[in-house]
Amino acid sequence: MESLQTYAPLGDSGAQHLVRMEGLSKVYPNGTVAVQDVNLAIREGEFLSFVGPSGCGKSTIFKMITGLTGPTGGMLEVLGTSPKQALKRSDTAFVFQDHTLLPWNTVIDNVTLPLALRGVARKEQRTEAERVLELVGLKDYAKAMPRQLSGGMKMRVSIARALVSRPKLLLMDEPFGALDEITRQTLQLELLNIWRQDRKMTVLFVTHNVFEAVFLSTRVVVMTPRPGKVAAVVEVPVPYPRDENFRTTPEFGQLVRAVSEGLKH
Amino acid sequence: MSENIASQNLNVDMDVQARSSDSRGGARGGVSLRLRTYGKQLLPPALAFAVFVGGWELFCRLAGIKPYLLPKPSDIVHAAAENAPNLWVSVYTTISEAVLGFLISIVLGVGFAVLLASSKLIERSVYPYAIIMQTIPIVAIAPLIVIWFGAGMNAIVIIAFLIGFFPMLSNTLVGLNSTDHNMKNLFHLYNASRMQTMFRLRIPAALPYIVAGLKISCTLAVIGAIVGEYIAGIGGGNGGLGYAITVSASRLQTAYLFACGLSASLLGIAFFLLVNAFSKWMLSSWHESEMGSEG
Ligand SMILES: Nc1ncnc2c1ncn2[C@@H]1O[C@H](COP(=O)(O)OP(=O)(O)OP(=O)(O)O)[C@@H](O)[C@H]1O
Ligand SMILES: [Mg+2]
Numbered sequence: 170m171e172s173l174q175t176y177a178p179l180g181d182s183g184a185q186h187l188v189r190m191e192g193l194s195k196v197y198p199n200g201t202v203a204v205q206d207v208n209l210a211i212r213e214g215e216f217l218s219f220v221g222p223s224g225c226g227k228s229t230i231f232k233m234i235t236g237l238t239g240p241t242g243g244m245l246e247v248l249g250t251s252p253k254q255a256l257k258r259s260d261t262a263f264v265f266q267d268h269t270l271l272p273w274n275t276v277i278d279n280v281t282l283p284l285a286l287r288g289v290a291r292k293e294q295r296t297e298a299e300r301v302l303e304l305v306g307l308k309d310y311a312k313a314m315p316r317q318l319s320g321g322m323k324m325r326v327s328i329a330r331a332l333v334s335r336p337k338l339l340l341m342d343e344p345f346g347a348l349d350e351i352t353r354q355t356l357q358l359e360l361l362n363i364w365r366q367d368r369k370m371t372v373l374f375v376t377h378n379v380f381e382a383v384f385l386s387t388r389v390v391v392m393t394p395r396p397g398k399v400a401a402v403v404e405v406p407v408p409y410p411r412d413e414n415f416r417t418t419p420e421f422g423q424l425v426r427a428v429s430e431g432l433k434h
Numbered sequence: 435m436s437e438n439i440a441s442q443n444l445n446v447d448m449d450v451q452a453r454s455s456d457s458r459g460g461a462r463g464g465v466s467l468r469l470r471t472y473g474k475q476l477l478p479p480a481l482a483f484a485v486f487v488g489g490w491e492l493f494c495r496l497a498g499i500k501p502y503l504l505p506k507p508s509d510i511v512h513a514a515a516e517n518a519p520n521l522w523v524s525v526y527t528t529i530s531e532a533v534l535g536f537l538i539s540i541v542l543g544v545g546f547a548v549l550l551a552s553s554k555l556i557e558r559s560v561y562p563y564a565i566i567m568q569t570i571p572i573v574a575i576a577p578l579i580v581i582w583f584g585a586g587m588n589a590i591v592i593i594a595f596l597i598g599f600f601p602m603l604s605n606t607l608v609g610l611n612s613t614d615h616n617m618k619n620l621f622h623l624y625n626a627s628r629m630q631t632m633f634r635l636r637i638p639a640a641l642p643y644i645v646a647g648l649k650i651s652c653t654l655a656v657i658g659a660i661v662g663e664y665i666a667g668i669g670g671g672n673g674g675l676g677y678a679i680t681v682s683a684s685r686l687q688t689a690y691l692f693a694c695g696l697s698a699s700l701l702g703i704a705f706f707l708l709v710n711a712f713s714k715w716m717l718s719s720w721h722e723s724e725m726g727s728e729g
Contacts, residue, residue, distance in 0.1 A: 235623055256623065263623050269616050273638045282634075283624045 186210045187338060187371045188234060192243035195229050195397075202396035203229040206243070209390065209399070211371060213337075216364060218374045218382035218389045220428060226397025227375045231342055234373070235261065248337065255338075259287060262336035266343040268327040270315040276326050277302070277311040283334045301329040304363055321352035325359075332363065342375045357385060358412070365409055379432070383424045384416060391431030401431030505689035510696070513689035520678070525697050527674035528659050531587065532705065535594025536655035542595070543602025543651070544644060551610040552632060564607055568600035573661050580666045590662035590674070597658035598651030605650070609643025610636045645713040652709040656702040675701070 188211040195204040204226040211217055219227045232238045233245055236252035247255035255261060262283070270279045278285075280301060281294040289297075302308045305325040315323055324344060331339055345353040364372055376382050382389045383405055391401040405424055407415065415421055487507050493499075494506040501509050514521055550557045550564065576593050583589045613636050621631045663676025673681070675698045682691040 237619065237622075257625060259625060261623070263620065265616060265620075267616050269614075269620050271617070271635070271638070273641075286621070286624050286626045286630055286634075 185212065186246075187213050187215075187248060188373070189246040190230075190243065191245075193230075193233070193240055193245050194242035195226065195233060195238070196241045204233075204240075205396035205398050207397075207399050209402075211373070213371055214368045215388060216361075216372045216374065216386045218376060218386040219392060220376055220379055220382045220389055221392030221397075221400075221432065222394055223377070224397075225392040225394035227392060228342055229397065231340055231373070231375065234340065235263070259283070259334060260337040262331035262334055262339050264324075264327050264331045264339070264341040264344045266346045268315075268320075268323040270323055270326055270330075272315055274315075275311065276307065276313050276315065276318070279315065279326055280330045280333050282330060287334075297333050297335075298329070301332045302326075304332065304366075305329045305359065321348055321356065324348060324352075324356060328356075328360070328363075335367075337370060339370055339372045341372065343377065344374075345381070346377070353381070354413075357381060361385060361409065361411060379425055379428045380416070383421060383428060384411065389424075389428050391428055393432070393434050400434045401428075403427050403431065502686045502688045505692055509689040510692045513687070514693035514697075517690055517693070521693060521697060523672050524675045524678045524694065525701060527672050528656070528663065528676065528698070529701060529705075531590045531662065531674060532594055532655045532659040532701075535591045535596075535658055536598055536652055538591070538595040539598035539602050539651050539655065540648065543599050543647065544606050547603050547606035547610060548632065548637065551607060551636065552628060557607075561607060564600070565604050568604045570600070572597040572658065576661065576665050585666040586668045589666040590659055593662035593666070594655045594658035597661075598655045601650040601654065602644075602647045605643045605647030606640060609640025612643065613639045642717060645717055648709050648713055649706065652705050653702060656698070656705055660698055 188209070190207050190209045193204060193207040193209075194202075196202050207230070219230065221227055229238070233240050234247055234252055236256050245252060248258060248260055249255075271282070274282075277295070277298050280298040284294045284297060299308060299311070302311055305328055307322060307325055307329065310318065310322070310326075315326065318326065328344070331341075345356055348356065360372075364370060374382070374385060383403075386405050389403040389405060390399055391403065392398065393400045403424060407420060407424075491507050494501075494504060505513070547564075550560055572593065579592050579596070580589045583592055610632075617635055617639070618631070621635055626634070659674065660676035660679075663674040664680055667673050667677030667680070675694050679691055679694045679698075682688070682694065
């Protein structure tokens with residue numbers, strides 16, 4: 170039985186960086202150069218967004234971080250070790266565009282899934298699930314079935330499921346892509362609030378939406394397609410908490426412009 | 435933050451209330467409507483049935499058709515009533531054989547499919563055969579089963595089982611292999627073991643396919659039982675419907691033959707409806723298309 174509270178210490182080397190990429194490349198067997206020569210060092214507690222048009226290799230980078238596919242060149246280190254080893258530590262959590270909830274399980278059974286798969290005691294599963302359901306504002310829906318929920322609520326459950334294992338690294342691949350603008354903005358605020366409560370958690374966030382990237386992130390990585398390269402890295406030196414007013418400041422406009430410039434390359 | 439969440443909850447509450455009142459309104463309007471559509475749906479077929487049976491009776495009487503060629507409906511009812519105890523025993527025997535064969539085909543069909551699907555290598559080597567095997571006309575090898583297991587209940591149950599087994603097996607296999615790719619990834623990323631993925635993801639996801647298999651197999655099991663009785667039926671007091679049919683055919687008791695055939699049809703229909711209702715109930719917990727209204 171695992172305890173949730175104890176974090177395995179990071180490897181001795183590279184302890185200051187949660188994810189390191191050096192000259193990282195991926196060429197698919199069919200010859201597609203999905204990622205080429207990406208250099209990035211991601212600090213603990215960062216909120217890092219990847220923006221770029223469709224097909225620039227954002228998901229491929231995520232697949233390499235989770236060990237679903239191996240790099241064809243360069244170096245990739247996750248949590249101070251190889252992606253496959255890092256995955257085994259259960260310190261990484263995932264949210265996809267598709268909520269991927271199990272339709273035959275209740276909300277709470279969906280949320281406890283990562284803990285159940287690790288054999289965490291039932292009582293602890295419940296306590297943790299109730300904690301995260303409270304965080305996403307769905308504690309009254311523990312017994313509901315996914316089909317009874319709206320799209321936004323399903324995404325909240327999906328986020329709760331990712332948070333339940335107190336991850337060090339949270340990977341989100343276009344999580345709000347399928348939501349309407351109003352729900353999307355509400356969830357952005359909620360996500361920021363959740364992240365701020367646990368500043369040790371590092372978030373990697375993929376999006377097509379420049380505004381979303383600037384609003385959320387400490388840094389925005391701008392990517393261009395064919396071959397998938399980093400065109401620019403834009404720092405967002407605006408302190409948190411950020412609220413709706415941030416969207417209307419001149420600074421926000423400048424940052425959005427800077428990111429959009431990067432996209433034009 | 436807390437304000438934000440509170441207002442969020444409120445929104446969500448209103449959302450759900452709106453939904454549930456919607457569905458309640460829908461149900462209230464639906465009752466009388468449903469009765470009316472039932473009436474519209476049931477009346478025409480009932481009339482058609484009456485016309486058909488009446489026409490048959492009339493035709494036989496007017497044309498003076500010999501009862502051993504085509505008995506009148508009244509002859510059939512008479513024959514059934516006269517032999518009611520025998521008919522009942524036959525029906526009971528056939529039901530037991532069909533249900534037993536069906537249950538075994540579920541257990542072994544689903545069980546083997548799960549076993550096959552647990553190992554990529556085994557599955558890849560056996561899968562094509564499992565799919566092709568369901569097209570084998572089991573009836574063609576039924577006599578072999580009689581040679582191996584002797585005439586009687588055993589052979590009949592085995593035939594009923596075999597005929598339902600392959601559809602169960604291949605449906606379940608297809609279902610186990612149709613798991614959503616994203617879901618499989620999710621389980622992989624959370625370090626799920628093979629067993630966990632099987633029992634928490636693949637089997638529940640295969641449920642609609644398993645249910646489709648149940649519907650096919652339950653019909654086939656009844657056919658299997660009756661055909662089994664043709665070949666392996668033993669007489670005496672408790673032969674099944676298939677046996678009664680062969681006997682009455684050889685004695686030219688055509689009216690009783692009709693009674694047995696009708697009983698077999700009714701049995702098959704009732705069995706299917708039962709399995710169908712059970713399937714609906716089983717799927718209703720999660721499958722959208724079979725979803726009923728929720729309280
Ligand atoms: N398994 C694969 N085999 C071959 N090519 C692939 C594979 N997966 C992705 N690609 C190609 O690699 C490139 C990058 O794909 P990727 O999915 O990483 O893009 P993306 O930035 O996530 O796009 P989107 O914004 O549409 O999700 C694309 O050109 C895609 O066609
Ligand atoms: Mg993608």
